[in-house]
Amino acid sequence: MRAASFIPAVGIVLLLAGSSARAHHAFSSEFDSNKPVDLKGAVSKLEWVNPHAWIHIDVPGSDGKVETWMIEAGSPNVLLRRGFSKSMVPVGTVIRVKGFAAKGGTRKANGGEMTLPDGRTLLLTSPDSGAPEEKKK
Amino acid sequence: MDIFGRRRRLRDNLGLVIAALAVTSGPQTIGQTNGIPRTPDGRPDLQGVWNYATEMPLQRPDEFKGKTSLTPEEVARFRDDAAARRRERASGKPSRYSGEVFDDLLNKADWSKGTSLITDPPDGKIPEPTSQAAARRQARTDAFAAGEGPEDFGLADRCILGWSTGPPIIPGNQSNVLQLLQTRDHFVIYTEMIHDARIVPLDNRPAPSPAIRDYSGYSRGRWENDTLVIETTNFKPQGVATLTFRQYGGTDENMHLVERFTRTDAKTLLYEFTITDPTTWPRPWSAAVPMHQTDERVYEYACHEGNRSLETLLENARAMDAPAKKGTK
Amino acid sequence: MKVSRATILVVTAAAGALALAILGLAAASSSGQSAAYKAPRTPDGKPDLNGIWQVMNTANWDIQDHDQRQGPLYALGAAFSIPAGEGVVVGNEIPYQPDALAKKKENAEQWLKLDPEVKCYLPGIPRATYMPYPFQIVQTPGHTLFAYAYANASRIVYMDQKVEPQIDTWMGYPSGRWDGETLVIESTGFNDLSWFDRAGNFHSDALKVTERFTPISRDALQYEATIEDPKVFTRAWQMRMPIYRRLEQPSRLFRYNCVEFAEEVVYGHLRKTPKTSR
Numbered sequence: 001m002r003a004a005s006f007i008p009a010v011g012i013v014l015l016l017a018g019s020s021a022r023a024h025h026a027f028s029s030e031f032d033s034n035k036p037v038d039l040k041g042a043v044s045k046l047e048w049v050n051p052h053a054w055i056h057i058d059v060p061g062s063d064g065k066v067e068t069w070m071i072e073a074g075s076p077n078v079l080l081r082r083g084f085s086k087s088m089v090p091v092g093t094v095i096r097v098k099g100f101a102a103k104g105g106t107r108k109a110n111g112g113e114m115t116l117p118d119g120r121t122l123l124l125t126s127p128d129s130g131a132p133e134e135k136k137k
Numbered sequence: 138m139d140i141f142g143r144r145r146r147l148r149d150n151l152g153l154v155i156a157a158l159a160v161t162s163g164p165q166t167i168g169q170t171n172g173i174p175r176t177p178d179g180r181p182d183l184q185g186v187w188n189y190a191t192e193m194p195l196q197r198p199d200e201f202k203g204k205t206s207l208t209p210e211e212v213a214r215f216r217d218d219a220a221a222r223r224r225e226r227a228s229g230k231p232s233r234y235s236g237e238v239f240d241d242l243l244n245k246a247d248w249s250k251g252t253s254l255i256t257d258p259p260d261g262k263i264p265e266p267t268s269q270a271a272a273r274r275q276a277r278t279d280a281f282a283a284g285e286g287p288e289d290f291g292l293a294d295r296c297i298l299g300w301s302t303g304p305p306i307i308p309g310n311q312s313n314v315l316q317l318l319q320t321r322d323h324f325v326i327y328t329e330m331i332h333d334a335r336i337v338p339l340d341n342r343p344a345p346s347p348a349i350r351d352y353s354g355y356s357r358g359r360w361e362n363d364t365l366v367i368e369t370t371n372f373k374p375q376g377v378a379t380l381t382f383r384q385y386g387g388t389d390e391n392m393h394l395v396e397r398f399t400r401t402d403a404k405t406l407l408y409e410f411t412i413t414d415p416t417t418w419p420r421p422w423s424a425a426v427p428m429h430q431t432d433e434r435v436y437e438y439a440c441h442e443g444n445r446s447l448e449t450l451l452e453n454a455r456a457m458d459a460p461a462k463k464g465t466k
Numbered sequence: 467m468k469v470s471r472a473t474i475l476v477v478t479a480a481a482g483a484l485a486l487a488i489l490g491l492a493a494a495s496s497s498g499q500s501a502a503y504k505a506p507r508t509p510d511g512k513p514d515l516n517g518i519w520q521v522m523n524t525a526n527w528d529i530q531d532h533d534q535r536q537g538p539l540y541a542l543g544a545a546f547s548i549p550a551g552e553g554v555v556v557g558n559e560i561p562y563q564p565d566a567l568a569k570k571k572e573n574a575e576q577w578l579k580l581d582p583e584v585k586c587y588l589p590g591i592p593r594a595t596y597m598p599y600p601f602q603i604v605q606t607p608g609h610t611l612f613a614y615a616y617a618n619a620s621r622i623v624y625m626d627q628k629v630e631p632q633i634d635t636w637m638g639y640p641s642g643r644w645d646g647e648t649l650v651i652e653s654t655g656f657n658d659l660s661w662f663d664r665a666g667n668f669h670s671d672a673l674k675v676t677e678r679f680t681p682i683s684r685d686a687l688q689y690e691a692t693i694e695d696p697k698v699f700t701r702a703w704q705m706r707m708p709i710y711r712r713l714e715q716p717s718r719l720f721r722y723n724c725v726e727f728a729e730e731v732v733y734g735h736l737r738k739t740p741k742t743s744r
Contacts, residue, residue, distance in 0.1 A: 048633060050331075051296065067356025070445075075327065076633045077436045078311045087633070102449055104456035177509040184606065231710060285738040287729040297725050316622060318611055320516065321509070323604050325611055327622060330586075332637075334613040334620040342716045351721055435622065437635040441725045442587045442659070451736035458738060 013055040014121040031110045035101040039069055039109070043093045048076050048086045054091060055111065055124075057097065071097050084122065093117060097124075143351065172403040173363075178321045179362045181400045186435060187428035189306065189408065190313035192219065194248035195424065197261030199255035205259075207248040215248075244296030244429050254308070256409075257423040270417040273387060281290075284454030287447060293378040294447055296440035302392055303377045303445045305410040306368055308426060315428075316435045317398075323366060324358050331440045337367055344370045352377070365398040376417075391416045404430045471488070504647060505681035510607040513647050513681055518602045518712040519718055521689075524551030525596040528582075528665035529705060531558050538578045556704040560667060561612055566698045573666025581664055585732055586724035588619050588636035590660025591675050592691040600712050602719040610642055610649070615722045623651055625652060631655025634671060649679040662693075670697035685711035 041059035053073040058066045073079065076086070089095060096115040102108040111124035169175065173236065174182040201207065207215070253261030267273065280289040292298040300309040317323035324337040334346075337358040345355050354369040369392075375390035392414040401408045406428040413421040505513035524532070530553035537547035562570060573580055583589065587595055599615040610623040623642040631639045631654055638653030658671040676692040687709040694702045730741060 047443060047445070049445075050438050050440045051444060051446055054443075054445060072445075075311055075438075075439055080436065080632055081433070102453065104453040105451070106449070106452055110451055159664065168666060177470060184608070197631070233471075287733045287737075293726065295729070318604055318606050318609055318622075320604060321605060322516070325604050325613075327620070328613070331618075332620055334605060334611060336611075336613055336719060338716065338718065340716065345718065345720075349720060352723060355718070423698075436633060437621075437637060439588055439636050441585075441728075442582075442636065448733065448736065451733055455736060 029120045031100040033100055035103075036098070037069075037101050038096070038098050039071075039107050040096040041066075041069070041094065041101070043089050043091050043095060044068060045088050045091065046089065048075065050075050052081075053079065055095075055097075057095065057115075067107060069097075070106075070108045070113075071099065071124070072102075072108065073111050088116070088122075099124075151271070173400050174403075176319065176321075178363075180319070180360060182319065183317050183324075183398055183400055183406060184319050185407055185430050185435055186314060186316045187302075187432040188244065188314050188429040188433065189308050189426050191246055191254070191308050191426065192216070192243045193248070193254055195251075195254045195307055196263060197255070201252045202260075203335040204252050205251060205261075206250065212248045214254045244427070246427075251380060251425075254424040254426055255422060256425050257411075260418070264418045264420050264422055266417055267415075267419055270387065270389075273389070277387060287451065289446060290450060291378060292352060292375055294450065296331060296444045296447070298378040299328060299438070299440070300331060300379050301330055302328040302333040302353060303379055304334075304335070304353060304356070304396060305377075305379075305412065305424070306396075306408060306426065307379045307424070309379070312438060314431065314433055314435050315460060324367070327435060329435045330438045332438055344368075347371065354392070354394065363399065367396040367457075373428070388412070388414050390416055406430070478641050479623055479685060502541070502549045506682070508605060509605075512605070512607070513649070514539055514605065515603045515610075515649060515679060515681065518600050518717045519687065519711050520598075520600040520712055521596045521707055523554060523596065523707055524549055525554045525707060526593065526598055526663055527551065529554050529663045529667055530560065530637055530665070533646070549731075551622055554705045554707045556706055559703070561700040561703055563698060563700055566668075568590055570666050570668060573661070575666075580666070582660055582727065583664065586617050589614070590636050590656065590659065590662075590669075591621075591638050591640075592677060593662055594619050594637070595677075595689060595691070595709070596707060596729070599630060599722055600719060610651075613719060617724055618721050619732060633679070636660055638673075638675065645678075647680055649677075651675075651677045651679075653677075666677040669693070669695045673699045679709075682708070685713065 014058045035044050040059060041057035043055060043056050044058045046057035047054040047056070055071045055078050057071060059069055060066050069128060079085070094117055097109070097111050097113070099109040099112040102110070114122045116122065176182050181215060195345045197204075201211075204211075251261075255263065258264060283289060287295055293300050296390050297408040299312070301313060301315075303305060304326075306315065306326075309330075312330040314329050316325075316327040318327065322339055324339060326335040326337065327333065328335075333353065335353055335356060337356040339358045339360070340342070341359055342357055344357065349355070350371045352373050352374045352375065354372040356369040358365055358367040360366070372388065372390050372392045374390045376392070380388045394413075395411045397407075397409045399409075401407050407425060408428055409423065409425045411421050412418070467690045505515070508516070514577070528551070529545045529546050532548065532553065534550040535716050537543075539546060549596040559571075578584060583597075588594075592610070594601065594614045594616065597614070597616045601612055601614040604611040608625055610625060611620065612622045612623065619637060621637045621640055623640040625642045627641060629639045629641040633655075634657040635655055636657060636659065639655035640651045642649060642651045643692055644650070653675045655669055656669070656675075658669065658673075661668050672692040672695050676694075678688075678690045680688045682688050688711070689705075689707050689709050691705045692702055693699065693704070730737075734741065
């Protein structure tokens with residue numbers, strides 16, 4: 001089901017960044033647009049929770065050491081209404097995620113585009129694409 | 138003895154019992170007027186799951202200043218701009234909305250009747266706050282920027298009160314669904330974010346003692362003809378989540394809220410509210426939000442239990458405190 | 467030969483009673499009590515459970531028989547130590563699988579750190595019923611609301627509808643129906659994060675809970691909860707307890723918004739200036 005049009009309504013004002021560099025809106029971690037990440041790893045854990053779902057992936061480093069990253073997705077309630085459930089990324093699935101790292105040095109990132117093993121892509125935080133098949137049940 | 142006669146009477150009596158049961162155990166909704174179902178006590182039945190997502194903002198956009206309605210061309214342009222913003226967001230570039238997902242389907246608004254959810258004042262804007270409220274707004278901004286502890290963040294960030302729960306109920310960007318339940322004695326407004334069951338007694342009782350307050354205040358309701366009128370007081374000083382953001386100046390413990398629910402047809406509920414909060418705004422203001430019946434469900438929105446977002450906000454704040462320290466986990 | 471009027475009346479009465487019995491209107495509660503009490507009816511003819519209710523027992527401390535013992539914080543002394551009480555588990559035995567029993571013991575030892583109640587997390591079912599706070603039932607034909615004072619927990623029971631779990635939840639996906647005088651609620655779709663009490667009794671995400679609420683007088687219900695969880699227990703088991711009506715008028719549920727009181731526990735280590743210890 002595609003939205004014919006969309007305005008974030010109150011969201012525009014609610015999510016105003018404001019003048020402070022540290023200002024953020026509710027329910028979102030601060031990201032750093034200067035720190036893009038492109039990670040590939042196996043899903044090791046799913047926290048399918050509100051206000052944000054988190055997908056943990058084990059990313060092998062060039063030195064062979066594995067780093068675990070936490071990728072932030074949107075609210076499971078909204079994802080569910082779009083047909084995206086956690087059964088699509090079971091533990092062990094190797095996924096690729098592009099996003100932006102959170103400030104503060106922790107291995108957390110806002111999930112942008114996620115690529116599943118079969119090549120389908122899904123935007124974890126966009127309102128435009130729902131399930132990779134782009135169809136509603 | 139006439140065997141057949143006896144059996145016939147048995148069957149007749151059984152039939153009477155069944156008929157009696159049918160009358161007493163029938164559905165609650167027994168009549169309709171103008172397509173609006175009514176409950177056994179003759180009230181409009183407001184029950185169901187209602188979606189209040191809308192493309193119309195709370196306040197009139199600056200580009201529509203002075204306009205109380207839009208032409209079809211203006212509406213089309215507005216929608217095209219919105220679609221363009223969505224496409225940009227979908228490109229994956231970072232934006233202020235990164236990290237969020239939004240409700241897909243926003244109900245179209247009737248722009249011929251208004252250009253903001255706010256119906257009063259006539260300019261469609263929240264009034265300027267009092268100096269007391271402006272000072273409070275600044276204090277909240279400063280605390281928010283410093284992020285010294287969890288209480289410096291908004292009620293929604295802390296998962297104490299969801300954006301849309303309020304009251305008043307103001308559409309947000311997600312989980313714009315609520316479920317209404319209704320008996321003769323109680324009305325329940327169940328908002329998804331954050332699993333909030335606001336139980337409104339309908340017996341005209343007075344408000345509780347001012348010593349007892351709730352983030353959503355305490356409500357009581359009464360019927361005025363076919364409109365359910367709910368009064369809410371006893372709010373806490375932090376104000377309600379939607380309106381604690383800096384831009385609005387926030388509400389406080391003096392808010393007196395009146396809400397009205399009117400079912401205008403089988404599929405539409407008109408929700409209106411008037412806020413009177415003299416220590417925040419020098420005059421009351423009002424808004425109207427159409428709600429549309431949906432076959433969606435309200436799902437559990439457990440928030441605090443998984444609130445890594447607040448954890449991350451605090452981590453970031455601590456990292457900003459000590460820029461020389463390179464924290465790694 | 468004509469049948470006498472008296473005979474007709476007797477036979478009619480008997481037929482009526484038989485009809486009522488056949489149609490299942492006799493209030494036979496599952497606890498084996500004889501069909502004595504019939505609650506007043508709602509407009510749609512169901513037993514009226516509307517009201518504010520609360521248990522009076524020590525089940526939230528420990529659902530099994532327990533002696534009194536020292537609480538977790540010496541500073542709170544007698545104000546927060548554990549009183550003795552009989553358990554609410556039928557037969558007093560919880561049939562843990564061996565690994566699970568070890569985990570229960572570990573939970574009990576680390577209670578302060580692990581009990582979700584300390585963090586004001588949602589209580590799950592059936593713990594929400596027997597926490598030491600009231601809850602309110604608002605009953606409509608299609609839905610029954612349970613609103614719990616603790617943590618603003620709540621659930622809407624869909625009546626006479628099969629409910630498919632979607633996202634794992636703390637409070638389950640409840641589906642309800644009437645069995646005579648008894649409200650029966652079946653719930654699945656739980657996560658594995660809630661506990662049954664402060665003694666570390668727990669479950670997995672395979673949990674299924676079947677509850678029965680039966681009015682036994684105007685101001686009391688009999689409550690039974692059957693627990694099935696093949697990942698943790700070797701068989702089903704049951705809790706049973708009365709629930710009492712709060713009689714204050716006008717009655718109102720005052721919510722216990724405890725999240726703010728748990729913030730120091732959850733986020734205290736991220737505070738800029740640590741709070742002085744209390």
